[in-house]
Amino acid sequence: MRKEIAVIAAAALASFLASFLIAAVLLPSLTGGRITTVTTTLSVTSPQTEDEYLKSTETLLRRVVEWVEDFRGLELREEVEVIALTRSWVVEHWGKGFLNRTEVEIDEVLLKSLLMVPRDFNLTRFRIGFSGYTVAASSDHRIYVVREYFDPRNELRAGATLAHELTHVLQGEYFSTPKPSTSDEEAAIAALIEGDANLVSSTYLLEHGGKPFRMRESELTPLDALPFFPYIYGEPFVRYVYERRGWDGVNEMYENPPTSTAQVLHPEKYLEGWKPVKPDLPSPPGEGWRLLLRDTLGEYFVRQLIRAHLDSAAANRSAEGWLGDRVEIYEKDGLYLVRWKLVWEDGRELSEFLGAFEQVLEDAGARRSGEDLWSLEGERIRVQRVSENALLITIHFEANG
Numbered sequence: 072m073r074k075e076i077a078v079i080a081a082a083a084l085a086s087f088l089a090s091f092l093i094a095a096v097l098l099p100s101l102t103g104g105r106i107t108t109v110t111t112t113l114s115v116t117s118p119q120t121e122d123e124y125l126k127s128t129e130t131l132l133r134r135v136v137e138w139v140e141d142f143r144g145l146e147l148r149e150e151v152e153v154i155a156l157t158r159s160w161v162v163e164h165w166g167k168g169f170l171n172r173t174e175v176e177i178d179e180v181l182l183k184s185l186l187m188v189p190r191d192f193n194l195t196r197f198r199i200g201f202s203g204y205t206v207a208a209s210s211d212h213r214i215y216v217v218r219e220y221f222d223p224r225n226e227l228r229a230g231a232t233l234a235h236e237l238t239h240v241l242q243g244e245y246f247s248t249p250k251p252s253t254s255d256e257e258a259a260i261a262a263l264i265e266g267d268a269n270l271v272s273s274t275y276l277l278e279h280g281g282k283p284f285r286m287r288e289s290e291l292t293p294l295d296a297l298p299f300f301p302y303i304y305g306e307p308f309v310r311y312v313y314e315r316r317g318w319d320g321v322n323e324m325y326e327n328p329p330t331s332t333a334q335v336l337h338p339e340k341y342l343e344g345w346k347p348v349k350p351d352l353p354s355p356p357g358e359g360w361r362l363l364l365r366d367t368l369g370e371y372f373v374r375q376l377i378r379a380h381l382d383s384a385a386a387n388r389s390a391e392g393w394l395g396d397r398v399e400i401y402e403k404d405g406l407y408l409v410r411w412k413l414v415w416e417d418g419r420e421l422s423e424f425l426g427a428f429e430q431v432l433e434d435a436g437a438r439r440s441g442e443d444l445w446s447l448e449g450e451r452i453r454v455q456r457v458s459e460n461a462l463l464i465t466i467h468f469e470a471n472g
């Protein structure tokens with residue numbers, strides 16, 4: 072789940088446009104994951120020539136630049152250039168072009184072995200479809216807008232999109248963030264970046280008579296909710312810090328960004344200096360096994376894992392109290408070995424997760440075949456309590472089982 076989320080998240084749609092996008096994102100969930108068909112109904116009302124389109128975008132941009140500089144308290148150091156793209160171009164070049172197929176295949180093994188998606192699910196297709204919801208993006212001093220979604224004549228919405236992207240340009244000029252080493256850390260840093268941009272664009276909307284749109288986790292499928300984490304929880308997180316410490320406090324976060332989705336979900340933990348633990352896994356499984364992935368999945372991932380089978384309240388409750396996790400995936404002759412150690416704040420929190428996870432296994436059709444052993448077609452799962460507050464999940468998984 073590492074790189075492609077970063078690319079898509081950086082380039083992805085801004086949540087305030089979600090009245091367009093939420094439909095575009097939610098509909099595929101309702102129609103069985105076929106993302107590509109939905110957007111045909113979304114198109115710009117009447118055609119503008121390329122020239123008119125760019126000219127009105129640039130006029131609007133100049134006004135928004137002034138507002139953003141004033142509100143965010145940072146001045147642009149260089150001119151910003153606008154480039155118009157089409158949706159199909161974005162899917163072709165960013166959706167397909169940026170996709171690391173090997174990583175997607177490994178992520179697919181993880182999601183399938185943890186019973187979050189069905190055996191016949193195709194993650195590559197899902198990720199490429201996702202790129203089709205990009206409204207605008209930025210890189211250095213360029214802002215890209217997608218013609219099917221971005222209409223400069225709708226000044227309120229288009230202005231908010233530009234405010235979001237201009238915040239990204241400012242972030243590039245003034246701040247840098249460390250390279251994340253886990254998926255959990257990557258989602259947390261993205262939440263800071265997107266949350267900052269969304270706080271600016273929400274305020275722009277409010278000050279210009281609009282109403283910010285809130286994307287909600289409960290309205291997304293667990294699989295959609297994963298890449299949308301920065302857009303759902305970034306803004307409340309950044310707002311929490313902004314209201315207590317102002318923009319200086321937000322700016323300082325770039326030097327010491329959150330390292331875990333748990334800090335974003337519980338901003339008070341971040342401000343208290345709380346940090347997750349990094350559990351050790353047992354020694355490697357022996358000869359012939361090839362390590363494919365070593366990662367930390369985080370509280371938010373745990374939540375989606377549970378939510379794929381149980382309700383949101385159960386998911387939130389059982390993911391809370393997460394203190395750290397470590398996952399490894401090995402491969403040998405088409406057989407995968409997944410080892411996932413989870414550490415909880417105390418034994419009670421562990422039991423809460425364990426109870427929910429056993430319900431997930433039952434819901435997925437797994438049968439208990441021993442005290443801590445479960446099996447279903449092509450898969451054996453061992454769930455061991457290795458200490459008062461740590462759990463080790465070991466899965467043998469055949470991709471074609």
Ligand SMILES: [Zn+2]
Nearest residue numbers: 081083265268
């Ligand atoms: Zn953004």
